[in-house]
Amino acid sequence: LLKLGFSKSKCDPSLFIFSTSAATVFMLVYVDDIILTGNSPSLLQKFVTQLNAIFSLKDLGTLDYFLGIEVKSLSQGKLLLSQDKYITDLLTKVKMEDSKSISTPMIGGQQLAKEGTLFDDPTLYRSVVGALP
Known part of the structure; x- marks a missing residue:
């Protein structure tokens, strides 16, 4: 280049x-x-x-989706970038698409402990955390 x-x-x-x-x-x-x-x-x-x-x-023609970002053409040559589809797909992957949204996913000050409940599929958990934008 x-x-x-x-x-x-x-x-x-x-x-x-x-x-x-x-x-x-x-x-x-x-x-x-x-x-x-x-x-x-x-x-x-x-x-x-x-x-x-x-x-x-x-x-591949007009750019619609790239690296988890949806691209929409607007008037005057402007573009709208959105990760709505990426997040929706991620929620669907972990069967949380009907979950209620909250601003903080964990109670403030809560301490995690080793003796807590384990995830059914720790690989899926790591995959989702790694996919967060």
Whole structure:
């Protein structure tokens, strides 16, 4: 990407930026997924062509969902980012989709003890805790 003229973001090591006086392109790379956006369709297509010559790319079309974040296009080029679906799917996974929401999931000051009730599936518990945003 650096050879294509992109510079690495100082804030996010996954973000690369290509900028000229006329256009800006942002590329977010996460493992084998890439999000490419910018204000110049011709420049975007140029980079897609260049990347496709190096890697086997598959265009998945409009961005709807990425890394647990739902993306909706609004008017004037704005985007709405939401994790509602991610959280709903997580609640469904642990059969808590009908639970009442509360601001704090545990009584304040409560002490956990080793002799407490064990979880039926500790792997599921670790999986859910690890999935929390």
